[in-house]
Amino acid sequence: MWSAKGGVGLSVTAAALAVAQANLNGGALIIDIAGDVAPILGVRVPSGPGLNDWLESKADTPGSLMHLSTDVGCSVRMIHSGTSAIWPHGRITDLLDAITALDLPVVIDCGQRPAGPPSSTVLLRGEDLSQVELRTSLVEHLCKAGRPILVTSPCYLALGRTLDVLMGQDRARKGDDGPGAHGVIVVKDPGRALDAADVESITQLRLLAEIERDPSVARTVDAGLFLRRQPRALIKKLESIE
Numbered sequence: 001m002w003s004a005k006g007g008v009g010l011s012v013t014a015a016a017l018a019v020a021q022a023n024l025n026g027g028a029l030i031i032d033i034a035g036d037v038a039p040i041l042g043v044r045v046p047s048g049p050g051l052n053d054w055l056e057s058k059a060d061t062p063g064s065l066m067h068l069s070t071d072v073g074c075s076v077r078m079i080h081s082g083t084s085a086i087w088p089h090g091r092i093t094d095l096l097d098a099i100t101a102l103d104l105p106v107v108i109d110c111g112q113r114p115a116g117p118p119s120s121t122v123l124l125r126g127e128d129l130s131q132v133e134l135r136t137s138l139v140e141h142l143c144k145a146g147r148p149i150l151v152t153s154p155c156y157l158a159l160g161r162t163l164d165v166l167m168g169q170d171r172a173r174k175g176d177d178g179p180g181a182h183g184v185i186v187v188k189d190p191g192r193a194l195d196a197a198d199v200e201s202i203t204q205l206r207l208l209a210e211i212e213r214d215p216s217v218a219r220t221v222d223a224g225l226f227l228r229r230q231p232r233a234l235i236k237k238l239e240s241i242e
Contacts, residue, residue: 001149001185002113002139004161009187009213010151011036012221013238014109019230020238021105022075029069029104031079033139034111038080042224043072050082055091055138062101073227092138096145108146110139115164147182149241150205153213154186154194159202166203183208185238209237 001017003010014030015037022028030037031051038045054065069077099106114136142148152158184205186196196210217231 001107001151002110002143003151003158004113004115004165005152005158006112008151008153008158009211010034010111011040011109012217012226013151013185013187013211013234014107015040015226016231016234017238017241018076018105018107019074019227020235020241021107023235024239025105027075027077027104029066029077029079029102029106031099031106031108032081033135034109035081036111037078037109038072039224040221040226041072041076041078042221042226042228043070043078046070046080049084050080051095052082052084052087054079054082055087055095056084060094060098062098065095065098066102074230076227087134092141095138096141100145108142110142110148113139113143113165115161115168149182149208150184150203152184152186152199152203154188154192154196154199156194159194159199162203182206183241185241186210187213189213208241211237 001010001014011034018028018030032038033051035045049068051068054068057064059065065079066077068082069079072078099108150162152162182205184199184203185208186199188196188210190213196207199205200207211234214231214234217234220226220229220231
């Protein structure tokens with residue numbers, strides 16, 4: 001799951017989707033690249049190794065990846081971003097293989113996705129890469145390999161930045177139903193001039209769900225009670241997403 005602008009409700013939606021998938025499948029894993037999932041779920045960020053540390057290591061099995069996960073409750077496990085600052089550029093393929101081999105649903109909060117040219121060229125370079133370059137490349141490859149879901153509000157600023165990303169990745173072609181164009185979740189505020197139909201038309205992405213921005217959900221997150229007082233209406237809306 002990704003967004004092109006912060007503050008649209010991406011991490012809350014990702015957390016709710018993970019709970020929805022756990023309810024339907026008896027368990028789910030959420031991988032937190034953006035770094036906001038733990039506080040949203042109301043748990044402390046684990047102090048041990050996380051995703052970045054797995055990428056820095058030589059581990060290449062689904063078991064070694066799941067060993068880093070933490071049981072946060074409600075049959076949801078979480079892998080936090082970790083502490084490592086850099087990892088070998090070839091490790092992204094190993095991560096994709098390990099995730100694909102897992103026998104439970106995986107939700108990945110990729111956070112804000114930068115615009116720009118496809119980062120596949122970054123992986124082919126021989127020199128050491130910066131953390132920003134590596135994270136950008138990781139997000140792009142996860143979106144290509146999985147079923148990326150855009151989370152956005154129906155506002156001009158968010159949609160403008162989203163188009164920059166989609167066109168930068170050459171994914172704004174009408175009718176493109178391949179990797180990179182799975183769908184969109186619209187988080188709607190009262191009084192918006194644009195609606196979900198406008199988002200579908202502008203982004204050319206299939207509408208997967210439209211959810212209302214609910215102040216009660218924000219209060220639940222603020223109190224650290226997301227898992228104990230699950231926002232049932234939000235989770236129910238996301239149960240239809242496969």
